[in-house]
Amino acid sequence: MTTLTPTLTTTPRRAPTLPLLGQLVLAELRRMIRNPMFAMGTLGFPLIFFALFGLPNVHEKTDAGVSVGQYLLVSFGTYSLLSLAMFSFGAAVAAERTGGWLRLMRAAPLPAPLYLTGKVVAALCFSAVSLTALYLFGHVAGGVTFPLGEGLRIAGELLLGMIPLIALGLCIGFLATPTSASVVAQIISVLMSFGSGLFMPLDQLPKVVQNLAPYLPSYHLGQLGWTAVEGQGGSAVHWAWLAGYTVVLGLLAAWAYRRDEARGQ
Template sequence: MTALALTHARFQLIETVRIPMALIGSAFFPAASMIFFVVPFVGSDRTYSTYATASMVTFVVMTSNLFQYGIGVAEDRAQPWDPYARTLPAGAAPRFAGRILAGLVLMVVSLLPVVLIAAVATEATVGAGAFLAALGVVVVTAVPFTLMGLAIGYSLPAKAAIVVAQVLFFPLAFGGGLMTAPGGAPGFVEAIAPYLPTGAAVRLMWAAVGDFGVQPASVAALVAWTVAFAGVAAWAYRRDEGRRFS
């Protein structure tokens, strides 16, 4: 199974490399936000630039997984290869594992510009322990957004999935407080942000890299969103399989 999963991951990565604009697009907005908003305004402030970098990292985690799985899965379902691959005796597990491995690699590639800009052009600083904690948060918070993308990809045709992913990403980013420093968002955003998946994720990231305290309500909300997205993704996959193979 491991060999098959790696083969599927390599196939997914080759497909993406052949159309590099897909990868460039997922990394462009966070990197541009760092250059035009973070570096000139808070780049010289160690605390704020560190929190801003954490916010942009969370933004990349969301957009990378949302678009890669939401749009990628929907587009794959429209290709003749997908229904054929789903009839093979190996089952769905190697394909799922391969897709997730490829998604993690692409997410890391999308994160690199943000981290490099923060290291070179700002005063953002984290210790070794905080850096490892942030890596752990990246892995944990990637799960709900991966499941959200899978739910969209298996629920909708490609054209609809593109629209839904594009409509969701900015409200989730703004409503989760990714565009402001801790406590700096408008009042209604501060009220709802801890309970949105983006707001819960960025608060964990802030806690990992700074003195921001872990909020139990945000952790509970992130767990609840993860369970909910997992349920929708599983339902959408079974429905798609039943429609096409029953």
């Protein structure tokens, strides 16, 4: 008599998504904090620039009667977000590609969207810290302040509008080598900062720069904060530009990721 023994089949269990995402975010934040050059570039430089160029002029008014201090806080806050996007997603991703980390992540049962989501959430958290540090420095050292509701709204808009800059950083990270990615990220960060009027008012820059500025995502990100400070409308136009950049750069980043995956990097 033959006895049939039932065969037990087990289905691989996947870790819960939210705890796993939390671990990825914490790991990414630790990486940022432990890199002194990265922390200095995204936290220290905006404070230094504001101290050098902002504090002497914080009590002045623009032609529209707007506080120069508030205007400059938005400018250097936008610069800090631009720098973080270029280096956290440009240079860092390129290093992870060639260092074998992405190859290891692909071999693990970890969805690529979750890995990228963790980096984005960590970048937004670090960006919020950077904006808070800049605001506290401006408030304590220069007496620059925003009403609570207005300050939170401007910070929220800047963080949300940072998404296309993150997509641009991913394009650099998946298309460039680690050495060239750092150089490219630095060049793009500086050119876009000056070209968008973050360091100097656009009307004081050459005409060719003024004509090119509206085609830069960092220009529209800065405009979101500046128009809020000035109490003007028209932000829908800038949101439309940023949304378009997000789609185009996001598709380019996705293509670059798939190309890199096919190469087995």
